[in-house]
Amino acid sequence: MTMERTPSHATDKEAVDQTDLQSVELPKGVTQAEADIYDEALAKYGVDGDIDPVLEKRVRRKLDMRIIPILGVCYFFYYVDKTTLSYAAIFGIKEDLNLHKTDYNWLSSIFYFGWLVWAIPSNLLMQRSPPAYYLGFNICMWGVLLMCQTAVTNFAGLAALRVLGGAFEAIADPAFMLFTTMFYRREEQPSRISAWYVWNGVGVAGGGLIGYGIGHIRGSIASWRLEFLIVGAFCLLWGVVIAFLLPNTVASFRGFTHEEKLVMIARVAGNQTGRQHRSIDINQIKEAFFDYKTWLFMLLGLVANVPNGGLSNFSTLVIKGLGFDTLETALLGIPQGALVVIWISLGAWMNSRLPKNSRTLVCALFMLPTIAGALGFLLAPEKAYVGRLICFYLTGSYQASFVLSLSLITSNTGGQTKLMITSGMIWFGACIGNIVGPFFYKTEQAPKYQLGIGSLLVANCIELALFVVLRYAFIWENKKKAKQREALRLAGGDEMQSQATTAFTVGLTDKTNPNFEYVY
Numbered sequence: 001m002t003m004e005r006t007p008s009h010a011t012d013k014e015a016v017d018q019t020d021l022q023s024v025e026l027p028k029g030v031t032q033a034e035a036d037i038y039d040e041a042l043a044k045y046g047v048d049g050d051i052d053p054v055l056e057k058r059v060r061r062k063l064d065m066r067i068i069p070i071l072g073v074c075y076f077f078y079y080v081d082k083t084t085l086s087y088a089a090i091f092g093i094k095e096d097l098n099l100h101k102t103d104y105n106w107l108s109s110i111f112y113f114g115w116l117v118w119a120i121p122s123n124l125l126m127q128r129s130p131p132a133y134y135l136g137f138n139i140c141m142w143g144v145l146l147m148c149q150t151a152v153t154n155f156a157g158l159a160a161l162r163v164l165g166g167a168f169e170a171i172a173d174p175a176f177m178l179f180t181t182m183f184y185r186r187e188e189q190p191s192r193i194s195a196w197y198v199w200n201g202v203g204v205a206g207g208g209l210i211g212y213g214i215g216h217i218r219g220s221i222a223s224w225r226l227e228f229l230i231v232g233a234f235c236l237l238w239g240v241v242i243a244f245l246l247p248n249t250v251a252s253f254r255g256f257t258h259e260e261k262l263v264m265i266a267r268v269a270g271n272q273t274g275r276q277h278r279s280i281d282i283n284q285i286k287e288a289f290f291d292y293k294t295w296l297f298m299l300l301g302l303v304a305n306v307p308n309g310g311l312s313n314f315s316t317l318v319i320k321g322l323g324f325d326t327l328e329t330a331l332l333g334i335p336q337g338a339l340v341v342i343w344i345s346l347g348a349w350m351n352s353r354l355p356k357n358s359r360t361l362v363c364a365l366f367m368l369p370t371i372a373g374a375l376g377f378l379l380a381p382e383k384a385y386v387g388r389l390i391c392f393y394l395t396g397s398y399q400a401s402f403v404l405s406l407s408l409i410t411s412n413t414g415g416q417t418k419l420m421i422t423s424g425m426i427w428f429g430a431c432i433g434n435i436v437g438p439f440f441y442k443t444e445q446a447p448k449y450q451l452g453i454g455s456l457l458v459a460n461c462i463e464l465a466l467f468v469v470l471r472y473a474f475i476w477e478n479k480k481k482a483k484q485r486e487a488l489r490l491a492g493g494d495e496m497q498s499q500a501t502t503a504f505t506v507g508l509t510d511k512t513n514p515n516f517e518y519v520y
Contacts, residue, residue: 045266071196079203087211088224108438114166116431123424136243143236194348204337288421301429309437321447347400360471369397374457415509474520
């Protein structure tokens with residue numbers, strides 16, 4: 001169903017009430033019933049309309065309970081899955097597989113080659129598929145491939161499985177971002193993204209506990225093989241569970257009444273980012289690739305993940321190089337993870353307490369501790385083990401900045417196909433960062449790893465500058481939008497599209513929607 005344009009003096013709700021609804025060809029994957037429920041929601045509530053605050057609060061709380069924990073646990077396995085190689089390194093995989101020189105570095109990086117190749121195609125496949133089922137299938141494949149790594153006997157076999165694992169993990173973050181945009185207002189997205197991403201830190205700490213526990217198992221199977229087997233089995237099980245717990249559409253979300261679904265839809269109408277559908281829009285693909293902001297996001301993903309690529313695979317070796325034994329090193333991953341949780345939670349809390357359009361400022365602020373930590377680690381005396389460990393822990397604050405930057409994509413990209421491409425591109429950049437990151441950690445520079453920590457420092461400084469650039473880019477874009485709306489108004493009220501008309505229009509993007517306003 002679609003709606004005609006209405007005079008600018010009409011309110012959004014009046015615009016919907018006065019509009020003659022007419023049947024049109026529905027986008028692929030959208031049923032008539034789903035189209036009708038969107039029309040009903042706008043007709044009843046308009047855009048930012050008359051939703052009972054008590055009812056909306058109840059619906060939001062229910063969404064939080066039904067979505068965030070599921071994505072959080074998924075992110076826990078997602079991170080533990082990626083760091084199994086790091087713990088395998090201290091449990092003897094290098095010796096057992098006879099890894100030499102840069103073999104371990106390549107195993108750390110090669111995971112992201114599969115991700116790099118499959119990042120954009122996987123996003124487009126998700127748009128064409130029921131997203132919950134597609135995500136569940138990919139998580140199951142993480143587990144299967146991780147369990148297969150138990151049986152490897154050489155570098156080539158492990159490398160091949162890690163390439164495939166990277167390809168199946170390429171969908172995770174974009175899928176989580178999609179579910180966040182489906183159900184939350186733009187001002188709610190930073191805290192919700194932080195809520196599921198914070199499980200990254202839980203994964204760091206949990207990985208330490210899992211590693212510590214497995215390290216105490218004495219049997220015929222090597223500890224690093226048990227690591228792959230146990231974590232893989234849990235991933236496989238969770239993939240099956242998540243396919244049934246997450247919804248494929250708003251209208252099909254089990255456990256919500258019809259009225260609650262209307263509220264869910266009306267709540268996000270003000271986002272002006274369109275509705276969920278399964279039709280790939282070629283024009284939106286072109287727009288995404290010709291939009292300079294897409295490339296700024298890709299660069300942001302790259303520089304934010306040069307540190308991540310090194311630390312996720314070498315953090316255990318860095319800590320062990322400070323004078324700790326294997327089991328102590330595994331345990332010291334716990335405070336590292338706890339601090340990541342604190343950084344991300346603190347960033348979300350600060351953003352929620354500051355005035356609108358403070359996101360980029362908070363992002364810039366949380367880059368300062370990681371820059372200070374990197375400098376301290378490099379400049380501290382080699383024997384200052386405790387001081388250097390504390391500095392190493394400080395480097396995790398960049399996680400808070402990167403999490404909030406993800407909300408800049410979900411909040412500032414209109415059109416589902418364009419969102420799929422844009423979110424895919426930041427993770428495309430993240431792949432490149434994760435590929436090159438491990439190679440800055442030279443074995444001969446252990447335990448200080450001057451080049452590795454130096455790469456972290458340089459990447460963080462570039463990331464800090466990018467947040468300044470993005471802030472002023474969005475301010476400039478909003479000024480252009482204001483001029484566009486003024487031109488439409490002067491051309492005649494009947495030419496000005498109401499917010500209700502543009503809220504869920506499939507073909508509109510942030511660039512083509514006159515009512516879209518960027519947040520920063």
